[in-house]
Every structure is written in C-alpha cells, then in structure tokens.
Amino acid sequence: MKDEKSWDWHSGKKEIPVKEWQNRFNWVEEPYVSPDGEKIASIVNTDEARFSVCVNGETWENNFEKAWSLKFMPDGRLATLVSNDEEWTACVDGVSWETRFDYTWDLKFTPDGSSIAVAVQKDGQYGMAVNDTIWDRLYENISGVVLSDQGTSAAVVQADPLGQGDIEGFSSGIFCAAVNGVAQQEKFMNIWDLSFDSKGKQLAYSIRKNRVDYSISRGSQPWKKNFQFSWKPEFIDKENSVIAPVRQGGKWFLFKDEAPFWNKSYGQLWKLAIHGNGKKIAAVVSDNFGKWTVCENDETWNFYCDTIISDLFYSDNGNLLIAVFKDKGLWDIAVNQKAWNIRADKLWSPVVSRDDTIVAARMEKDGVFYLVVNGKVYKEYFDMVFEPQISPDNDKILLKTMKNGIYSRQILSLDKVL
Amino acid sequence: MQDKDTLTTNAKDVIDEGVEKGLSRLTPEKISKVINQVLTKETGARFKAYVETCMRCGLCADACSIFLSNDRDPRFSPAAKVKQTILEMIKKKGKVSKLFLKDAVRIAHAECNVCKRCSMYCPFGIDIAYMMLLVRRICHKLEITPLYIQDTVNSHSATMNQMWVKEDEWIDTLQWQEEDAREEFKDLRIPLDKDGADIMYSVIAPEPKFQAGLIYQAAVIMHAAGLNWTMPSTPGWDNSNMAMFTGDFEISGRIAKAHYEAAAKLHVNKIVMGECGHAFRSVYDVGNRWIGWTMPPVKLVHAIDFYHDLLTSGRIKIKEKYKKTVTLHDPCNVSRGRGLHEKAREIVNILCESFIEMTPNREHNYCCGAGGGVINCGPPWKNTRMVNNREKKEQLERTGAKVLIAPCHNCHSGLEDIIEYYGVEMEVKFFGDIIYEVMEKEIYQKRRLK
Numbered sequence: 001m002k003d004e005k006s007w008d009w010h011s012g013k014k015e016i017p018v019k020e021w022q023n024r025f026n027w028v029e030e031p032y033v034s035p036d037g038e039k040i041a042s043i044v045n046t047d048e049a050r051f052s053v054c055v056n057g058e059t060w061e062n063n064f065e066k067a068w069s070l071k072f073m074p075d076g077r078l079a080t081l082v083s084n085d086e087e088w089t090a091c092v093d094g095v096s097w098e099t100r101f102d103y104t105w106d107l108k109f110t111p112d113g114s115s116i117a118v119a120v121q122k123d124g125q126y127g128m129a130v131n132d133t134i135w136d137r138l139y140e141n142i143s144g145v146v147l148s149d150q151g152t153s154a155a156v157v158q159a160d161p162l163g164q165g166d167i168e169g170f171s172s173g174i175f176c177a178a179v180n181g182v183a184q185q186e187k188f189m190n191i192w193d194l195s196f197d198s199k200g201k202q203l204a205y206s207i208r209k210n211r212v213d214y215s216i217s218r219g220s221q222p223w224k225k226n227f228q229f230s231w232k233p234e235f236i237d238k239e240n241s242v243i244a245p246v247r248q249g250g251k252w253f254l255f256k257d258e259a260p261f262w263n264k265s266y267g268q269l270w271k272l273a274i275h276g277n278g279k280k281i282a283a284v285v286s287d288n289f290g291k292w293t294v295c296e297n298d299e300t301w302n303f304y305c306d307t308i309i310s311d312l313f314y315s316d317n318g319n320l321l322i323a324v325f326k327d328k329g330l331w332d333i334a335v336n337q338k339a340w341n342i343r344a345d346k347l348w349s350p351v352v353s354r355d356d357t358i359v360a361a362r363m364e365k366d367g368v369f370y371l372v373v374n375g376k377v378y379k380e381y382f383d384m385v386f387e388p389q390i391s392p393d394n395d396k397i398l399l400k401t402m403k404n405g406i407y408s409r410q411i412l413s414l415d416k417v418l
Numbered sequence: 419m420q421d422k423d424t425l426t427t428n429a430k431d432v433i434d435e436g437v438e439k440g441l442s443r444l445t446p447e448k449i450s451k452v453i454n455q456v457l458t459k460e461t462g463a464r465f466k467a468y469v470e471t472c473m474r475c476g477l478c479a480d481a482c483s484i485f486l487s488n489d490r491d492p493r494f495s496p497a498a499k500v501k502q503t504i505l506e507m508i509k510k511k512g513k514v515s516k517l518f519l520k521d522a523v524r525i526a527h528a529e530c531n532v533c534k535r536c537s538m539y540c541p542f543g544i545d546i547a548y549m550m551l552l553v554r555r556i557c558h559k560l561e562i563t564p565l566y567i568q569d570t571v572n573s574h575s576a577t578m579n580q581m582w583v584k585e586d587e588w589i590d591t592l593q594w595q596e597e598d599a600r601e602e603f604k605d606l607r608i609p610l611d612k613d614g615a616d617i618m619y620s621v622i623a624p625e626p627k628f629q630a631g632l633i634y635q636a637a638v639i640m641h642a643a644g645l646n647w648t649m650p651s652t653p654g655w656d657n658s659n660m661a662m663f664t665g666d667f668e669i670s671g672r673i674a675k676a677h678y679e680a681a682a683k684l685h686v687n688k689i690v691m692g693e694c695g696h697a698f699r700s701v702y703d704v705g706n707r708w709i710g711w712t713m714p715p716v717k718l719v720h721a722i723d724f725y726h727d728l729l730t731s732g733r734i735k736i737k738e739k740y741k742k743t744v745t746l747h748d749p750c751n752v753s754r755g756r757g758l759h760e761k762a763r764e765i766v767n768i769l770c771e772s773f774i775e776m777t778p779n780r781e782h783n784y785c786c787g788a789g790g791g792v793i794n795c796g797p798p799w800k801n802t803r804m805v806n807n808r809e810k811k812e813q814l815e816r817t818g819a820k821v822l823i824a825p826c827h828n829c830h831s832g833l834e835d836i837i838e839y840y841g842v843e844m845e846v847k848f849f850g851d852i853i854y855e856v857m858e859k860e861i862y863q864k865r866r867l868k
Binding site for chain 2: 026027029030045049066068069102103105106119121126141142143158164165166167168170171175189190192208211212214228229249250267268286289290292306307308310326329345346347348364384
C-alpha cells in the first residue's frame with residue numbers, strides 16, 4: 001500500500017543520471033518510476049539473449065533469457081515476468097517465484113501489494129497463479145483476468161474442449177467464470193466484463209445466453225430478463241444490488257437488478273462510476289450520435305465532446321467527478337462539468353488530493369511533456385513526466401520527470417505551480 | 419489449370435453444415451418474426467428510400483464482377499440479388515420458405531462481396547451492399563450463417579481475435595519474431611504495452627497464426643524508421659472483424675471497442691494498421707459507428723498511408739528498386755472506401771522499376787472476389803467463389819505482370835486462390851514484402867547523423 005506520509009516531501013530536487021546506462025548495456029528499455037519517485041528502473045540487455053533490471057543504476061544480481069512487463073507495485077516493490085530455460089515465472093525485487101510455467105502474462109497486484117497475480121499456461125492448460133501458487137484446476141483457455149482488492153482472482157474460462165468449426169458446441173455454452181480456480185456452475189455462450197464487489201466476494205458479468213440474447217449474471221445466477229446487449233456491471237454493496245448498462249429497443253438504459261434504474265435512455269451508455277455506496281452514480285453517455293457527455297444520477301452534464309470520454313471517476317470524497325475526454329482531436333479534462341481547456345496531444349488520468357482541492361495530471365503537447373494542475377500548465381517542460389503525486393497535507397506536488405537523460409524527483413509547493 | 423467447361427457449378431448444391439442445421443431448426447413463425455423484426459425495427463428512411471427508388475435500370479449489372487463472371491446471367495446482377503432476397507421478404511411479409519432462405523444465404527454470403535462497386539454505377543447511388551448486409555443480419559438472427567465464417571465470429575466473441583489465438587500465443591509470437599529479427603538489428607524490439615508510444619501497431623489474427631513473418635517485417639520497418647511504437651499484449655490487438663460481415667453488429671461493436679480501448683489505454687497518438695482492407699472498413703467506418711464514434715476516437719492510419727509517409731519523408735530509404743514487373747490490385751475498402759489508390763501508386767513507383775496498371779483500376783477496380791467475408795465462408799463455397807472470380811482472373815491475366823501487389827489480407831488470400839485455381843503465373847505480395855526486400859537496413863536517426 002502507498003504510505004505517502006513516510007515519503008520524503010522536503011528534499012527539493014533529487015537527480016539520477018540515466019543516460020549513462022546506455023553505455024553500460026546493449027540497450028535500455030523504457031523507464032518506470034516508483035510511486036514515491038525514489039527509484040527509476042528499466043529492463044536492460046546485458047549480453048546476447050541476457051536481460052536484467054537496472055534500478056537507480058544498480059543491476060539485479062540474476063539475469064534472464066527474457067524479461068517483460070516491468071511494473072512498480074503500489075508499495076514500491078518492483079515486479080516483472082522472466083524466463084530462463086524456456087520456463088516463465090514472476091520476479092519481485094530480483095527474487096523469482098519458485099513455481100514455473102510455460103508462459104505468464106497479465107501481471108496484477110492488489111492496492112496493498114499483498115497479492116501478486118498472473119495469468120499462466122502450463123502444459124497447454126490455462127489458469128492463474130497468485131503469490132506463487134497456481135490454481136488447483138486449469139482450463140482449456142482463459143480471458144478477462146481480474147484480481148479483487150482483497151486478492152481474489154477470477155477469469156473467464158473455457159470449461160469444455162471445442163473442436164475446429166464446432167459452432168454447435170460453441171452455442172451450447174462452454175464458458176464460465178472461475179473464482180480462485182473454481183469454476184462457477186452456470187456456463188454461457190459468452191462471458192465478458194468480470195466485476196467484483198468491493199469486498200471481493202461476489203462477481204457479476206455480462207453474458208450471452210444464445211445468438212441474440214444478452215444479459216447480466218450475478219455469480220452463477222443470470223438475470224431472467226434478456227437484452228440486445230450489455231456492458232460491464234458494477235455492484236452497489238450497501239444495497240447488495242447490481243447495476244448495468246443494457247440495450248433494448250436499440251437504446252441503452254441503466255438497469256438495477258433487472259429493472260430500469262435511470263429514466264433516460266441513450267444511444268450509448270457505459271463506464272459506470274460509483275461513489276458512496278451508490279449515492280452517486282455516473283456513466284459516459286451519448287444522447288446524440290457522435291456527441292458524448294456524462295450522466296450523473298440520471299441528469300446529463302451541460303458538456304459535450306465529439307470524440308471519446310476515456311476515463312470517468314469520482315475523487316475519494318466523491319466531491320469531484322472527473323472525465324478525461326477528447327474533443328476535436330485533442331485531449332482534455334473536465335471536473336464537475338467544467339473543462340480545463342488544455343488541449344493536449346496525450347493526456348493521462350489525473351490524481352486528486354485528499355481534500356479534493358488539487359487535480360494534477362501529466363500531458364504531452366507539441367512533443368514535450370508538462371505537469372498540469374487544476375487546469376494550469378506548469379511552466380517547465382520535460383522529455384517525460386511520470387505520474388505526479390500529491391502530499392497527504394495537500395500542499396505539495398511530487399513531480400517526477402526526465403530531461404536530457406537525467407531523472408529528477410522534485411517537490412513543488414503549490415504556490416509555485418498555481 | 420481448370421478447363422473453362424469444368425468451371426460451371428451449381429452453387430445451389432453447396433452443402434454448408436451450419437446453414438443446413440440452422441434451417442432444420444426453423445419454424446415458419448420464427449422466420450416471419452425475425453424478418454419482420456429486422457425490417458421494421460432495424461431499418462429506417464434509408465432502407466425505404468432504397469427500396470422505393472430502384473428503377474430496375476440494370477446499370478448496376480455490368481458493375482458486378484460476379485455478374486460478368488457468370489456470362490451476364492441476369493440473376494447475378496446486384497438489383498436481381500436484392501429482388502431475390504430482401505424484396506421478396508418484404509413482399510411476403512416475412513412468410514418465406516426454408517428453401518428461399520437457403521438461396522438467400524447463398525446470394526448474400528457467397529454471391530456478393532459487399533464491395534460497393536455497383537453503388538458507383540447506380541444513378542441513385544443505392545447502397546446494394548447495405549441491402550445484402552441486411553439479408554446477412556436476418557440470417558444471423560435466424561442462425562443460418564455459413565459455418566466457417568460463424569466459427570470465425572465465435573472466435574472474435576470469445577477471444578477478441580478471429581483465429582482463436584490464445585493470449586499467451588499472441589505475446590509469445592511477438593517475442594519470437596523480435597528474437598528472430600535481432601539477427602538483422604541487434605537491438606530491435608517489439609515493445610509491448612509501451613505507455614505513451616506514438617504508434618500502436620495492430621494486425622489481423624492470421625499474422626500471428628500463420629504469417630508471423632509479416633510481423634517480423636513490420637518490426638524491421640518500424641525499427642529502421644526510428645519510430646516510437648508499441649503493440650498491445652492484451653486483447654484489442656486484432657483489428658479484423660468478420661462479425662461486421664455476418665450482421666452480428668453487437669459482437670462487431672465489442673470488437674471495435676476493444677481495439678480502440680487498447681489504444682486509448684496506451685495513450686498513443688495513432689493506430690497504424692497492417693495491410694488489410696476489411697479491417698480498415700471495420701474500425702474506420704462500421705464497428706466504430708455502431709458504438710457511436712462517428713470517426714475513429716484514436717487516429718487510424720492504414721498501412722498504405724503509413725508506408726507512403728515513411729517513403730516520401732525519407733524515413734525509409736530504398737537501396738535498389740524492385741526489378742520484376744508488378745501490377746497493383748486496389749482493395750475495395752481502402753480505394754473505393756478511403757481513396758488511398760493514388761498513394762498506393764506513388765508507393766509502387768518509389769519501390770519498383772516497372773509497373774503495369776490493371777484495368778479497370780483505382781476506385782473502379784474489381785473486388786478480389788474474397789472480400790466481404792466471402793472467402794471466410796470456407797471450403798464448401800470455394801468452387802462457387804472460383805467461378806464467380808473468372809472476370810478477376812481475366813483482369814489479372816491481361817496485365818502480363820508476374821508480381822501482383824495486394825495491400826490487403828483478404829485480397830491476398832483470394833487472389834492466391836484464383837492464381838492457383840486458374841493456373842495464372844503470378845506471385846502475390848504485400849507492400850511490406852517489397853519494402854522489406856528493397857529497403858536500406860539502417861536506422862533512420864543514425865543515418866541522419868552521418
């Protein structure tokens with residue numbers, strides 16, 4: 001778990017030269033930075049078909065035939081997927097798991113870092129491994145891998161074999177959800193969009209019952225009502241309810257437990273955001289073809305964009321509803337209906353301070369990277385800006401950047417930025 | 419080579435297991451219910467205008483290479499295909515027989531490439547491909563879609579790629595190609611999931627399944643051009659979409675969503691897609707619009723556009739022009755559908771010493787005969803397809819060229835079938851094949867610093 005209070009919020013600027021790594025290794029792959037900004041790491045090629053990980057200039061003692069999917073965990077540990085002797089496993093801070101697989105991918109963590117999960121293939125069978133332990137049962141195929149915040153693993157699995165061109169077998173339903181490796185009873189023609197409740201105990205997902213009927217299943221219990229299509233459902237824990245975007249009569253609706261929940265219908269409705277046990281529910285919607293906006297509690301925003309809304313989320317306190325959107329070919333952010341008008345070429349989802357007063361993001365414009373805070377672009381530009389962080393007391397920003405081959409971690413007081 | 423006399427076939431005799439089993443389950447009530455639901459709930463003014471506007475003038479007939487390939491048999495004219503299918507369904511208020519539906523499947527799935535050439539010759543611009551796709555939509559809902567293409571759509575729905583490529587197989591193939599390509603460039607990478615790269619490169623599933631060398635070539639071109647690029651390790655990497663051609667619009671939309679969400683998640687400036695025409699139609703015109711995206715939410719660049727930019731900007735230099743005489747097949751979906759035919763010619767002239775035009779060409783070119791999902795209906799329909807491709811075969815032969823450039827996967831496969839079936843002495847190549855063969859294998863930025 002991120003422990004921001006223990007981070008260094010006072011040191012001003014710390015620098016790590018990274019360009020010189022190019023001289024030490026055959027090549028250096030793209031860099032990743034730890035949440036606290038104290039570490040920068042890359043997969044490096046040390047020799048022909050030999051790879052390692054370089055962290056702040058120090059190379060892991062072990063090396064590998066292959067390595068990919070380097071990621072810092074929320075607690076600052078560094079994980080990657082590695083291969084030696086044609087066997088794959090996960091490796092955390094240079095220590096590989098004991099279990100070996102024929103392939104591993106889709107590396108995931110819980111927010112507190114207590115669980116690390118990967119999708120695995122072993123002897124042509126598929127499943128997941130969590131904290132070095134493979135599922136007891138493996139399957140014909142796997143997709144849609146998810147990990148709950150508590151470490152429950154789940155995926156869509158193909159429970160039965162399917163011959164080439166066997167469209168009858170496919171129609172009979174061979175897919176089910178598996179939780180911690182245990183297949184749920186009900187099989188469907190298709191399953192997508194696995195979604196855990198906040199405790200990681202219940203699972204809901206989109207299903208296809210037959211060629212034309214789609215619905216939602218909660219655990220192994222499908223809704224009786226059929227729809228023309230559906231997107232990812234979400235739980236409202238307090239009510240023990242499931243809400244989901246569903247299509248009927250050519251229009252999209254928000255349903256709750258098989259009944260209409262919002263009054264309005266749309267040309268499109270997806271990407272649900274929920275706060276306060278369902279007190280606030282929002283979705284990306286389109287009420288005119290090619291025009292996108294946000295609907296919150298059945299009321300649409302006074303805001304439109306013409307391209308896409310890629311992210312929609314509430315701040316932890318629920319006071320801010322934030323949308324990352326693209327309009328007329330450029331990216332922007334809207335907070336509570338108000339667009340920043342920063343017009344970026346690339347834009348990453350922002351971070352929000354604990355008191356909701358600061359929203360900070362990184363963006364690229366005209367080939368260079370900037371920090372942008374509350375809609376104001378910080379004066380200095382960089383070759384790269386990594387995800388910023390906001391201090392627990394809401395008055396400083398941790399800016400992580402790369403310029404001229406030097407990685408820099410600096411603390412900016414808000415008055416310097418705004 | 420086949421004798422012309424042996425090329426006649428009665429397509430009505432084709433047995434497609436998927437169609438036959440589907441038909442066996444149908445009841446008159448189900449047939450009329452589905453047809454009327456589609457006609458009344460899923461069509462609007464556009465459909466009404468088309469139905470009421472067609473004057474049976476017959477100008478569409480000569481536009482159809484399948485009509486020409488069948489000795490101008492009027493039954494194969496586009497207007498007749500409409501008359502034999504959707505108009506009859508309207509006239510009989512959905513009360514049509516199983517035998518009728520069997521013919522409708524054949525006409526809509528095997529005797530129309532939905533290439534839209536006929537629309538250009540219709541005085542009213544009636545989109546007959548749309549009418550045929552509506553028939554396919556009805557077939558989809560009646561579950562009488564041909565088996566092979568239905569299996570492809572099943573794969574799309576379960577894996578988000580058209581060839582049942584498993585998630586590990588996809589990544590492993592990229593890493594294998596990367597390793598092989600390091601024989602040419604020691605530091606070459608196929609960067610996976612590189613957040614913030616300029617380009618996400620997407621392909622169609624036959625590449626990792628059967629033609630991994632094309633990924634190798636693309637990686638060499640990207641690397642030599644000094645580009646900041648990536649490929650997603652997650653579903654969404656396949657830009658193809660056969661659901662679009664079976665009338666399974668729901669799965670078609672989910673496929674397009676996966677593609678663009680992969681790109682948005684990687685924060686790339688643009689998607690560059692490999693040499694495929696139907697995939698372009700899917701992500702530029704059809705799948706995206708079913709979702710509600712009027713235009714691609716992430717800039718989309720077809721390989722023709724991309725190669726043109728690399729070659730004219732000097733990012734890729736040509737060591738020596740390709741010697742053999744080439745001709746060019748204009749894929750319908752990127753020529754008629756996007757107007758990339760002039761850029762394609764500029765690429766040919768940059769790459770090759772000798773170029774012979776095919777006639778007709780550019781937006782008037784005949785379909786390869788495989789397009790619109792026709793080749794994906796598989797072996798039961800191959801003989802029918804070959805008969806229907808006779809005009810295309812004659813068009814190819816008239817060029818006298820020994821090398822045929824076809825910047826589209828479906829075209830490539832269909833043209834190879836024609837060449838083999840009719841014994842045409844030609845070799846089919848992608849632009850990528852020729853660029854890889856004649857390019858200087860140097861990295862752009864390093865060369866610039868010399």
